Amino acid sequence: MTAAIQVNAVEKSFGNVAIIRDLNLSVAKGERHAIIGPNGAGKSTTFNLISGYIKPTSGEIRLNGEVTSGLRPFEINRRGLSRSFQVTNVFARMTVWENVRCAVLWATGHRYAFWKNVDNLPEVKRRTAQILDDIHLSHRRDVPAGLLTYAEQRELEIGITIAGGASVIMLDEPTAGMSHAETERAVALIRRLTEGRTLVIVEHDMSVVFGLADRISVLVYGHIIASGTPEEIRGNPKVKEAYLGEEVD
Amino acid sequence: MAELIVISTLNGVLFGMLLFLLSSGLTVIFSMMGVLNFAHASFYMLGAFFGFQLTRWIGFWPALVIAPLLVGVVGMGVERYGLRNTHKHGHVAELLLTFGLAFAIEEIVSMIWGKSPVDYRVPAALDFPAFTVFSTNYPAYKIFMLVVSVVIFIALLVTLKRTRVGLIVQAALTHPSMVGHLGHNVGRVFMLVFGVGSALAGLAGVIAGPSLVTQSDMAALLGPILFVVIVFGGLGSLPGAFIASLLIGLIQTFAVALNGSLASVFGPLDPSLGASPLTDIWNVTIAQIAPILPYLLLVLVLIFRPMGLLGTRES
Amino acid sequence: MLEVRNLHAYYGKSHILQGVDLDIAAGEVVSLLGRNGVGRSTTVKAIMGEVPPQGTIRFKGQDIAGLPSHKIARLGLGYVPEHRDIFPSLTVRQNLILGIKDPRRPGKWRLQEMLDMFPNLARRADTPAGVLSGGEKQMLTTCRTLLGDPELMMIDEPTEGLAPLIVQQVGELIARIAKAGVAILLVEQKLSIAMKISNRVYIMGHGRVVFEGTPEQLKNNAAVREEWLEV
Amino acid sequence: MSNAVTPAPAVAKEESGGALSFYGIWLIAAAALVVLPLVFSSGGSLTSFSLIGIAIIFALSYNILLGQTGLLSFGHAVQYGLGGFLAVHAMNAVASHNWPIPLPVIPLVGGIGGMAFALLVGWVMTKRAGTVFAMISLGIGELVASSSLILRSVFGGESGITTDRTSLMPLFGWTFGPQIQVYYLIAFWVMVSAIAMYALTRTPLGRICNAVRDNPERVEFIGYDPHVVRYFAYMFAGLFAGIAGGLAAINFEIANSAYLGATQSGLVLFAAFIGGTAYFFGPILGAILVTYLQLGLTNVTSVWQLYFGIIFIAIVMFAPGGIAGILMKHRPLIRAGTLGTVIPSYLVAAIPTLALALGIILAIETVARFSGGDVINLLGIPFVATAPTTWAAAAVLVVGGFLVARITWRRIAEAWDRAATVARDRGYLA
Amino acid sequence: QESIKIGYIDPLSGGGASVGEGGLKTFQYLADELNAKGGILGHKVEIVPLDNKTNPQESLVQAQKAVDAGIHYITQGNGSSVGAALEDFVTKHNSRNPGKEVLYFNYAAVDPSMTNEKCSYWHFRWDANSDIKMEALTNYMKGQPSIKKVYLINMDYSFGQSVRTSARKMLGEKRPDIQVVGDELHPMLKVTDFSPYIAKIKASGADTVVTGNWGQDFALLLKAAADAGLKVNWYTYYAGGAGGPTAIKQTGLDHQVFQISEGIPNSGNKAAMDFEKDFRAKTGISVWYPRAVNEMRMFKAAAEKANSIDPVKVAAALEGMKFEVFDGGDGFMRKDDHQFFQPIIISSFGTLADKAKEPFDEENTGWGWHPVSRIDTDQTMLPTTCNMKRP
Ligand SMILES: Nc1ncnc2c1ncn2[C@@H]1O[C@H](COP(=O)(O)OP(=O)(O)OP(=O)(O)O)[C@@H](O)[C@H]1O
Ligand SMILES: Nc1ncnc2c1ncn2[C@@H]1O[C@H](COP(=O)(O)OP(=O)(O)OP(=O)(O)O)[C@@H](O)[C@H]1O
Ligand SMILES: CC(C)C[C@H](N)C(=O)O
Ligand SMILES: [Mg+2]
Ligand SMILES: [Mg+2]
Secondary structure: OOOOEEEEEEEEEEOOEEEEEEEEEEEOOOOEEEEEOOOOOOHHHHHHHHOOOOOOOEEEEEEOOEEOOOOOHHHHHHOOEEEOOOOOOOOOOOEHHHHHHHHHHOOOOOOOOOOOOHHHOHHHHHHHHHHHHHOOOHHHOOOEHHHOOHHHHHHHHHHHHHHOOOOEEEEEOOOOOOOHHHHHHHHHHHHHHOOOOEEEEEOOOHHHHHHHOOEEEEEEOOEEEEEEOHHHHHHOHHHHHHHHOOOOO | OHHHHHHHHHHHHHHHHHHHHHHHHHHHHHHHHOOOOOOHHHHHHHHHHHHHHHHHHHOHHHHHHHHHHHHHHHHHHHHHHHHHHHHOOOHHHHHHHHHHHHHHHHHHHHHHHOOOOEOOOOOHHHOOEEEEEOOEEEEHHHHHHHHHHHHHHHHHHHHHHHOOHHHHHHHHHHOHHHHHHOOOOHHHHHHHHHHHHHHHHHHHHHHHHHHOOEOOOHHHHHHHHHHHHHHHHOOOOHHHHHHHHHHHHHHHHHHHHOOOEHHHHHOOOOHHHOOOHHHHHHHOEHHHHOOOHHHHHHHHHHHHOOOOOOOOOOO | OEEEEEEEEEEOOEEEEEEEEEEEOOOOEEEEEEOOOOOHHHHHHHHHOOOOEEEEEEEOOEEOOOOOHHHHHHOOEEEEOOOOOOOOOOEHHHHHHHHOOOOOOOOOOOHHHHHHHOHHHHHHOOOEHHHOOHHHHHHHHHHHHHHOOOOEEEEEOOOOOOOHHHHHHHHHHHHHHHHOOOEEEEEOOOHHHHHHHOOEEEEEEOOEEEEEEOHHHHHHOHHHHHHHHOO | OOOOOOOOOOOOOOOOOOHHHHHHHHHHHHHHHHHHHHHOOOHHHHHHHHHHHHHHHHHHHHHHHHHHHOOOOOOOHHHHHHHHHHHHHHHHHHHHOOOOOEHHHHHHHHHHHHHHHHHHHHHHHOOOOHHHHHHHHHHHHHHHHHHHHHOHHHHOHHHOEEOOHHHOEOEOOEOOOOHHHHHHHHHHHHHHHHHHHHHHHOOHHHHHHHHHHHOHHHHHHHOOOHHHHHHHHHHHHHHHHHHHHHHHHHHHOEEOHHHHOHHHHHHHHHHHHHHOOOOOOHHHHHHHHHHHHHHHHHHHOOOHHHHHHHHHHHHHHHOOOHHHHHHHHHHHHHHHOOHHHOHHHHHHHHHHHHHHHHHHHHHHHHHHHOOOOOEEEEOOEEEEOOOHHHHHHHHHHHHHHHHHHHHHHHHHHHHHHHHHHHHHHOOOOO | OOOEEEEEEEOOOOOOHHHHHHHHHHHHHHHHHHHHOOOEOOEOEEEEEEEOOOOHHHHHHHHHHHHHOOOOEEEEOOOHHHHHHHHHHHHHHHHHOOOOOOEEEEOOOOOHHHHOOOOOOOEEEOOOOHHHHHHHHHHHHHOOOOOOEEEEEEEOOHHHHHHHHHHHHHHHHHOOOOEEEEEEEEOOOOOOOOHHHHHHHHHHOOOEEEEOOOOHHHHHHHHHHHHHOOOOEEEEOOOOOOOHHHHHHHHOOOOOEEEEEOOOOOOOOHHHHHHHHHHHHHHOOOOOOHHHHHHHHHHHHHHHHHOOOOHHHHHHHHOOOEEEOOOOOEEEEOOOOOEEEOOEEEEEEEEOOOOOOOOOOOOOOOEEEEEEEEEOHHHHOOOOOOOOOOO
């Protein structure tokens, strides 16, 4: 069966600095895949490449078997891939409700429609409401996203990402800056929402990574040095000295 | 023909230099503070009228120094009590503030000095033909304008390179409080920048006043073209503004100098065609479209090279 | 060196800080712990004058409550905000340059040293800081503030989003800074670091300081950890 | 600069419920438009109403760009003007071939004109937002305006092209000669356009426009191409601007280069912003104010431009959310029923503030008429421009007014805080 | 007795402001003069300034405002572009609102079409239209053998175009040997610096320039000429306007700049010269618009003749009315096209030989206007194509 994401020999350099070097990555459908690695290793860049935010210098990327490298982000998104951002990236002046609803619109096939009234599209309403209480923000429904607290914005970020019902979800440090409680809640949330979907996640919080991932790839200087099950990775000495350092809290 | 070319070149360069004097201030303000200052040309006008008045009282040379300073002070006032409070409400607010300012200034000027042109003369010391080409004498004053512009250009280049002011302002645009935490007095820097920018416009006014008209509508006549210059040259790029000014100056003068029209090239159309856009286009002379050319350039540049000639960023 | 008494702060009408008391002696490393949203960041912001403070804040004996932040900074109080306020449009080097308060009087930290200390930054010295990785941004902000050579440095959640290895590095950096005689107020989530490097810890709850003591005392005081740190 | 829109959080959440109250508003508006001329029947007010109506459509169309999509345009008059010209030509053509097309249809022709142009240039223009778009629009604006002086056969040069609206076939005996009939024609189109444009904001496209305004980058990751969205917005803006232009052409029976010019573009930007871009009805208020100032100020003072400028500066500085912004600020208070507590402080403040205003006016007029030495008539009190007493009066009013006003303004702020707190406690305020 | 309001619709801001302001002062002075003598049939005359920014559409807004304010007489001059629009406006308005007629008194918009194909019963023009002036001007130029190469430069709008076309045509007929070496149209009231144009004129080797430029477009043109030291003869319509004389003096073109007008300060006519003196004393400018004087005085005469201030009656009275003009000589308002005919003077600007006979200089330059040729009314008659639609 074809992999959900297939990255073949991708290179990316900015100017003369090679950030991503011969990157090969394969994420099976339905798998929860974590990418870890030191800061600046190229995790977000990898996300950017896969989601079409930037174009690879060379190499090829496939989404469900279809070549997507070179496509624009929205084209890739329409093919069923959705990502979140490391720095919160929501629609600040629109209410929480509007934020999520916008993310639902394309998927529900309303596209650029200028002859329909958004307020009575039952399907859209249903899904938006659903997402909102999935991310526990129903009570903040009418607050402009810009006024949410940091943690709430992070949750909204996740909400927007999954709202479109994409089959492949990519989350870039979803729990960064959250407290333990919040983190645990977020993890549970992510686990539930990505049930039956493919998930690619970047995290530095090992409890999250090891708690969530089926497989883990370790990225160092734009190159995958190890890939395997959590156990394998934990045991891997290379990973230890490159990333984990001595044991983590 | 040779005569026309030489003279037009001179005129073009001159007009270009005037444009630069004006746009230099705007570039500083626009590219650093991101303020689309529609009142910039008004500061230029203020400069001209202050220059005129001071010349009356204390003579041209003192005026040449004091008038720009006064305009600079006005500018600082505007920044301190106007723009600073508006900044947090976004660029459109700032822009409209300067919009309103332009209105007010024009009326104030015509209240004080009337609507007819004032008699602002070239200083006697410079009121002689510098040289004569093909029996056209070239006023010393225009040469003087030329020199001043070049000096300003160099001075700005040097100072902007040296000082960290540029960095501070740029940083403060996105994270004012952080810049404060690093120990820089953002408010003062902004005020300074805006002051300098306005002062430059003022200077342009003082020296352009005598050679063009000094009249309450002089601002409106030059306003939009300035934006063409700085955008065309590339936001934030002083050399860009310089080149753009020259280019536009030359293009406009030469366009006027040329007589060509499609008709003159391919011969007149068959009159039986009657009046139609075609005939209009056919018969319009390059001279007539001179005023349009800058905007044509602007649009083309923005479409094909949005960061402008030498610009580095898009906004 | 820094002495905060009965500090109150509001966001609009919501009363965030309800009488915070803090003391930091020269060269000492103090951690400010507590759950999310208890007001740790607000405390430092209030000290820097980013949120209007009420109460007394003395720095080196001088009352700084209500001063504009650039004045405070020039007194030698450095601040590294949470969520990394780097200047995205400027290059890494330019960011660092802005850290220097007065190029004519360079302090004990040199720009070049910084770059040597952090090869990642050195490698990116001339790329716009906006594209830096999360971790690099964190290092950049810290270095930038250091260049203004503060006598007291307040760092808000420096290890947020950092790889474990880097977290250790940052820990070491902070220790290094402390060794250089700079006092540090560290706002942290990760107990481990705080415990390791600080001389004293404060724990905040409900806009007040609810515990003060050495890391040892905290370790031995399960009750407090239970109630205020939810670990 | 794409986020250059009033950052005042757009809590523009028109109740999705309360459909009745919602239709109610429109019905009331319609009724008002019908009776207005009966109430104010002087020729003057008819003219103003007509102009205001046109301005309203124009300003609303502009807000599709600025308020909804975050596109700052300096050349919106282009679509307005081209609409106008097309309408004039259409009228002349209809008249000369006496086709059976009644006048009320003509604005649509204008609209199509505006839209067609947008269709043509829009794609390249909307590639980028922010400063780039702003400057292209400026360029296109000047370009078209100046070209209109060259393509004489189409635009009629400086003097423009005239037409005669009565030369079209009458409709139910209406020749549209008398202003009143033209007024109703305009009123009709105001209703239609306003409803249409409001509806547009409630569509998926309308919503995505907001998203593009707030964060175009993110929009790409929820499946939309911001470029396409902007393009759509630009075309709809063009459509309604064109309709406004068409109405103007009918009203003046002339179209000339000034229709396309920077002044028009500037005015509509003013109107939209002053009214408040964050709310749908904002630009309506703006249009009314700006048009009235234009018509009214010139009658009462020779230096109207100065007041024009000052008023705008004042609004930008003290009401960055525009008039609508101020009004909407009170919404939660009204809901919470605490508005009553602030009103008194307003009334108190009104007096010194008014004094201050009068002082400024007096000062300005004194300077303005100094040479003439003629009389300023303020609230029926005659002041002689050259008399020292007048200057003294001005000085006292300004200084005194300001000092007192400042205190009362603080009072307002405090009263506000109190009221707001209550409102917050009762949960009407975020 | 309620007063007679006259709406003065002309630029009071923007590029035309300087000219418009001059006109306003003139009319206000004239109103005062009439009122001093008891007004018109006992009604005081009041001038209502309405700023049109030299823009046709804005003019219509102002005109409508005037009408709404119950004004029945509007006067305008600065710009045929505006003039045409206003003429069209009054025609339509009067046909649609019988009983509310408005008259348009035109004191300077001289595009011939306004009294030919476009002519209207409600429009009266006191300024000689540009063809008449060009006719006279070319008649004079015919007698100047020194003229060999002529350069035409005009503002790009109806008036400028009619100047240029009639100049080409008439010169061609009267002096086939004269060579038109340049024919320029430039944007109206928008040019800041004319030196490029001057350079062009210079290069063309012209010895004479014919221009209808006015307001700042004339002042700036000559300023640039002065800077470049261009020494040619200028045949102009409006060299006398604000800024013109100063610029001429700067160039040192002593009696090389000619102007065609219906009157000059140093007319030699006692009454007129007293008027000029008082006018200058009160307004600080010289009488640019003798035709305005004729207009206002003739309005009074017509109203009295009709013994009514009802515009319809006044219009009827004005048709064909004979009237002794401001500085002597007889003029009359031709019935067929409502064009006023009057003696026309060609004068040159420069040093004044006899200060006693020619006391008035301009803009304190010490130089003034000196008559070089005078064309009597009957010589100025041109046929009209107007077929007047009378109510
Ligand atoms: N547009 C760009 N131009 C130049 N360098 C870039 C650009 N984008 C990213 N980089 C560099 O590429 C490297 C990888 O960045 P990236 O954001 O992918 O790191 P990361 O793995 O996400 O780190 P972190 O976990 O801290 O977020 C960084 O060193 C960054 O400076
Ligand atoms: N700009 C703001 N407006 C309104 N309330 C705010 C604002 N910033 C923070 N708050 C609120 O103030 C309280 C304290 O915020 P603060 O940032 O100090 O928390 P913290 O202790 O730093 O926790 P953390 O940084 O881990 O989120 C929180 O409840 C937060 O919701
Ligand atoms: C005031 C005049 C100079 C106007 C000019 N004669 C015209 O007809 O346009
Ligand atoms: Mg990252
Ligand atoms: Mg915090």
